[in-house]
Amino acid sequence: MSDSQQHLPLLDSASMPQRISMQGAVTIPFQDTTLSTQPTIYRTYNTRYIGLFAIVTLNIATGFVWLTYSAVPAQAMAFLNCSGSIINLTSILYFIAYVLMAPISGWMCERHGIQRSLIFGAALQIVGSWLRFLGTLVDSAPGQSEGRLALTLIGQVIAAAAQPFFMNVPPKYAAIWFTEHERATATMIGTVSNSLAAALAQLVIPAITTDAESVKRTVLICAIFSVVALFPTLLMAERPPTPPSPSAAEALLKTKEEPFFISLKKALSNPQFLLMMLVFGTFTACFTSFTALIAQFTAPYGYSSSEAGYFGAAMIFSGLLGASISAPLLDKFKHFSGFSKIMVTISSAMFIALNFAIRRNFFGGLMATSIILGISGFSVLPAGLEYGVEITYPVTPASSTSLLWGFGQLLTVIFLTILGVLQNNELSATKGINPPMIFIAVWAVIFGVVPMFMIKAQYLRADAEKAMREREKSGYQQQVPQAREC
Structure with missing residues (x-):
């Protein structure tokens, strides 16, 4: 044996990369200076907030476009020369479009990336919003409202098709840009921005739409806002240069490897996730309706x-406050299952309580019930989305989110139809019985609380990340690829 061979460092074959000799089946450990046995360093970047701001802005814009007419039904009916059912249709179209476009938006997010998906959605919203404004330039009178109404509805449909591109993104964006201690908060901010938009629209639109003629001005403002909302998206980056967590590194590596619809199939074949779909869909429909x-x-x-x-x-503003408090706690303790069970139970109890609170001269009690309902209900949204990702890991977050929101929107359309049929003003006024609220309370308990307690705690992503970090700390080489350039 030569001196050089005698002084070779002793290597641990279990912890070093190996090279296969071309002359035999012997594996020879070798030292590769391009790899390190030190634990991988994960990093976060301040630019992640630009993307989050873009998501929030787009969701707020879509909320104003969505509720342009339904927030001021009397003025909108006079301006469009149509019935109240048409005004309700402008809102319902958003739920229908979501169900139809959710799979497409999820596929595009995985296939072409978050930024391009958001830009495409923003473009749809811009086209739809300006078509609606063009409709305001068409003369309209009772019996001759077809042109204005047709352009309005066509524009509303196109703008509605944009909504799932914004609502499906938060868990996916949080998964690849934020650490495991920030994801729930990031998901919460992106998710509740749609509810914030609804609350703001219900306050702002009536304030600026004082009569039928002012509807034209409101439509123009919403169209301009849809253009402004595009610009933050152009400034965001598609991928972080270095992943913030082990699961983010894996997500960045696998983003384009598995077809989106294969991921959908995997999620739908998971019984635990199907239960989560039922719970999330139930409370989305109950709250929205x-x-x-x-x-x-x-x-x-x-x-x-x-x-x-x-x-x-x-209900909405207390819910936003509750979600802003609960999300950081979820980031710290990761008790998605236990937290969801508590909040689902409280929400169902409040839906039952509303059957007694909705009565004459009980403003304070009804207000208190609404506040508690908002706190419990809105806190479930980010928890449910993050729990869905945990249950289905390593399925991409876009798949689980598309299914959760899509099923929720589908149930909302069904609920709005059923509740409209059940509404009986005479029965409510004379006997104090509110059939729609009875339906919501019963449904929430049977299809919300019961399946929630059937879900077994599964934190597949958190467990995988913990295992990867432990392997790195123990000295095993974890080969985490750098994210490709945007």
Whole structure:
């Protein structure tokens, strides 16, 4: 043996890369200076907030476009020369379009990336918004409203098709840009921005739309806002130069390897996720339907539309506050299952309580119930989305999010139809029985609380990350690829 061979360092074959000799089946450990046995260093970048801001801005813009007409039904009916059912249709179109476009938006996000997906959605929203404005330039009169109404509805459909491109993105964006201690908060910010938009639109649009002619101005403002919302998206980066966590590194590596629809199939074959879909869809439909129809539910008991707006605003803003508090706690403790069970139970109890709170001269009680409902209900949204990702890991977050939101929107359309049929003002006024609220309460308990307690705690992503970090700390080489350039 030569001196050089005698002084070779002793290598641990279990912890070093190996090279296969071309002359035999012997594996020879070798020292590769391009790799390190030190734990991988994960980094976060301040530019991640630009993308998050872009998501929030687009969601706020879509909220204003969505509620342009339904927030001021009397003025909109006079301007468009149409019935109230057409005004309701402008809102329902958003739920229908979501169900149809959710798979496409999820596929595009995985195939072409988050930024391009957001830009495409923003372009749809811009086209739809300006088509609606062109409709305002067409003369309209009773019996001759076809041109204005046709352009309005076509524009509304195109703009509605953009919404899933914005709502499906937060968990995916949080997964590749934020650490495991920030993801729930980032998902919460992106998710509740849509609800914030609804609350702001219900306050701002009535304030600037004082009569039928001012509808034209409101439509123009929304169209301009849709263009402004595009610019932050142009400034964001598609991928971080270095992943913030082990699961982010894996997500960046696998983004284009597995077809999106294969991921959907995997998620739908997971029984635990199917239960989560039922729970998430149930409470999405219950909250959205209650918010949309609260004026109808309370009118037989003597409450004005303004007072109904106060109940809805109280629920939404208290919900935003509750979500902003709960999300950082979820980031720290990761108890998605236990937290969701508590919040789902409280929310269902509040839906039951509303059957007793919605009565004459009980403004304070109804307001208090709405606030508690908002806190518990809105906190479930980011927790449910993150829990869905944990249950289906390593399936891409875009797949699980598309399914959760899509099923929720589908149930919302069904709910709005059923609740409209069940509404009976005479029965409510004379006997104090509110059939729509009874339906919501019963559904929430049977299809919300019961399946939630059937879900077994599964934190597949968190466990995988913990295992990867432990392997790195113990000295095993973890070969994490750098993200490709944008």
